[in-house]
Every structure is written in C-alpha cells, then in structure tokens.
Amino acid sequence: MKFESRIISLCFLVATLSLGANQARAQANEPLPLAALTQTELDDGRRLFRVHCARCHGMLGEGGEGANLKRARLTHAADDASLISIISGGIPGTGMPGNWTLDPTDLLHLGAYVLSLGQLPTEAMPGDPLAGSVVYQGKGSCSSCHILAGAGKGVGPELSAVGLRRNADYLRRSITTPDADQPRLATRFRGTLNSFLTVRVVSEYGVYEGMRINEDAFSVQMRDLSGTIHSFEKSKLISYEKDFGHSLMPGYGATLNATEVDDVVSYLMSLKGEI
Ligand code: HEC
Numbered sequence: 001m002k003f004e005s006r007i008i009s010l011c012f013l014v015a016t017l018s019l020g021a022n023q024a025r026a027q028a029n030e031p032l033p034l035a036a037l038t039q040t041e042l043d044d045g046r047r048l049f050r051v052h053c054a055r056c057h058g059m060l061g062e063g064g065e066g067a068n069l070k071r072a073r074l075t076h077a078a079d080d081a082s083l084i085s086i087i088s089g090g091i092p093g094t095g096m097p098g099n100w101t102l103d104p105t106d107l108l109h110l111g112a113y114v115l116s117l118g119q120l121p122t123e124a125m126p127g128d129p130l131a132g133s134v135v136y137q138g139k140g141s142c143s144s145c146h147i148l149a150g151a152g153k154g155v156g157p158e159l160s161a162v163g164l165r166r167n168a169d170y171l172r173r174s175i176t177t178p179d180a181d182q183p184r185l186a187t188r189f190r191g192t193l194n195s196f197l198t199v200r201v202v203s204e205y206g207v208y209e210g211m212r213i214n215e216d217a218f219s220v221q222m223r224d225l226s227g228t229i230h231s232f233e234k235s236k237l238i239s240y241e242k243d244f245g246h247s248l249m250p251g252y253g254a255t256l257n258a259t260e261v262d263d264v265v266s267y268l269m270s271l272k273g274e275i
C-alpha cells in the first residue's frame with residue numbers, strides 16, 4: 001500500500017514538472033485531474049494503450065479478454081488515483097496484470113486515455129435482454145453450469161458481472177463456439193491462474209473432468225461438472241491432461257436460433273453485478 005501511494009505521489013510530481021498549463025494548480029499542491037491532460041498526451045496514451053493493453057481490452061477499449069473500458073463508471077477505479085494504481089499494479093486475483101515497466105508519465109497518459117474512453121457511446125445491444133433472460137433460464141439451461149447473482153451451480157465461471165468483462169462479439173463466440181474462446185496459453189498472475197482451462201485427471205479413485213481453478217508445482221484444484229471442487233496432489237495421480245481448445249460448455253449455434261442468440265448476448269451484456 002505504502003509503495004503504491006509512493007508511486008502515485010511520484011506521478012503527481014512528474015505531472016507537476018511536465019504540465020506547464022497546469023502549473024498554477026500544481027503549485028497550489030492539488031493533484032492534477034487526468035481529465036485536464038492535453039490532446040498530445042492523450043495521443044501518447046492511445047499509442048501506449050495499443051502496445052500494452054489492446055490485446056486484452058481491444059484496439060478501441062471495447063473489451064475482449066479484458067474488461068470493456070468504454071464505460072462512464074469503472075468498477076475498480078472510482079477516482080484518478082485508483083485508476084493509476086490499477087494500471088501500474090494490476091488487480092490481484094483477476095486477469096488484469098501489473099505493468100511495472102511503465103514510468104509515471106506513461107501511467108498518467110494511459111490513465112487519461114482510459115478516462116477518455118468512458119466518454120464514448122456504449123455498445124448497442126443486438127437484441128432484447130428480457131427475452132434473453134427467459135432463454136437463459138429455460139431452453140438454454142445455462143444455470144445448470146453457471147452461477148448468476150447467487151443462483152445456479154456447476155462448472156462454469158460466475159456470470160453476475162460478465163457484461164462488464166466482455167463485449168458483444170466475445171459473448172456471441174462464447175455461446176455459439178465455446179471452444180474458440182478457450183485459452184491458447186495459461187496465464188499466471190501472482191500465483192492465480194486466470195484462464196478457464198479444461199482438465200482431465202485420473203487418480204486411483206477414478207476419472208475427473210472439469211475446469212481448472214488453480215495449480216502449482218505440487219497440486220491442482222478443479223471444479224467438476226456438478227460444481228464440486230476437488231484438490232489433487234500431482235505426485236499421486238495416474239495422469240493429468242490439460243485440454244487446450246476444448247470447452248466443457250456445449251456450443252449453442254444449432255440449439256438456439258439467431259434471434260435467441262442475440263437476446264442471450266444482450267442479457268449477458270446487461271449483467272453488471274448490480275442485481
Ligand atoms: C492479460 C490481459 C490484460 C492486459 C494486458 C491488460 N488488462 Fe486491464 N483488465 C484485464 C481483465 C481481465 C480485467 C477485469 C478484471 C476483473 O474485474 O475481473 C481488467 C480490468 C482493467 C481495468 C478495471 C476496469 C474496471 O471496471 O474497474 C482497467 C482500468 C484496466 N484493466 C486497464 C488496463 C490498462 C490501461 C492496460 C494496459 C497498461 C491493461 N488494462 C492491460 C485484462 C488485461
């Protein structure tokens with residue numbers, strides 16, 4: 001915590017030195033608002049974003065593997081200081097990595113660019129979210145594998161705030177061709193695995209297939225199709241396979257028609273953890 005607040009003060013120091021237009025504010029010892037940065041600094045922020053962030057957040061911040069950032073209100077960043085601290089330190093326990101190579105000026109420019117994304121119009125829904133919730137509960141039987149606002153069970157990731165994490169394209173692919181959004185590479189951040197990887201474990205007690213929750217050199221934890229969590233000691237296993245490119249979720253491309261898919265995508269887009 002101390003370290004982070006030191007980074008932030010350093011940011012303001014750099015800002016004080018580099019932003020002539022805001023010198024009066026800086027002399028008054030007030031933190032500089034990111035919203036006051038110039039167009040040239042925003043352009044630099046966009047350039048840095050494309051290098052460091054676009055592979056997860058999309059070229060235009062529209063989201064993908066990372067959160068959609070084209071929102072007026074960010075969940076983890078209520079103010080300028082928390083935004084800068086997230087960009088430099090990441091969000092522990094999630095897929096958002098820290099970025100220690102960025103210097104304080106980079107952080108300011110990136111922060112200002114992320115803020116400017118929130119002023120863009122949000123993505124339009126392709127269908128009717130209410131009709132989508134009916135498909136979700138009924139024909140899709142999605143709640144047999146997903147938890148949403150405390151209800152449901154099973155192997156899949158919690159979906160209560162999926163609308164903040166994922167954009168429409170990604171959600172459509174998740175539903176129609178789940179194998180396509182399976183991770184190609186496992187990513188590890190501060191000891192937590194962030195990808196949904198299908199694993200198959202054979203032990204002396206039987207065969208287990210499920211979604212990996214965590215793994216280290218000695219053990220692996222996974223959730224099976226019924227939602228039960230298992231933990232295994234690797235040295236005691238007969239075999240352990242990682243099934244990259246295969247999802248335990250069935251593809252709905254044939255079960256649901258185009259309108260139903262649009263409606264479910266819209267329903268998922270509306271899930272922002274505010275229920
Ligand atoms: C490896 C993929 C990845 C990279 C690279 C990445 N992010 Fe993220 N980011 C994520 C994920 C996933 C989340 C959502 C975390 C959560 O809440 O579960 C996230 C969340 C965020 C949030 C918080 C959104 C909110 O609603 O509060 C901000 C801001 C952010 N990222 C900015 C950036 C910036 C700026 C960069 C580049 C320096 C970056 N990210 C690089 C994956 C990534």
Ligand code: HEC
Pocket residue numbers: 136140141142143144145146154155156157162165166171174175178179181182196197211247248249250252264268
């Ligand atoms: C048999 C279990 C099962 C069923 C039924 C199921 N899912 Fe999934 N779902 C999973 C698993 C496992 C994953 C994680 C692996 C992956 O991304 O494919 C997943 C991933 C997802 C994701 C991606 C989440 C993210 O943040 O990346 C979405 C969205 C999703 N499911 C929506 C749905 C919807 C909507 C339905 C119903 C139409 C549904 N699922 C039915 C098991 C299931």
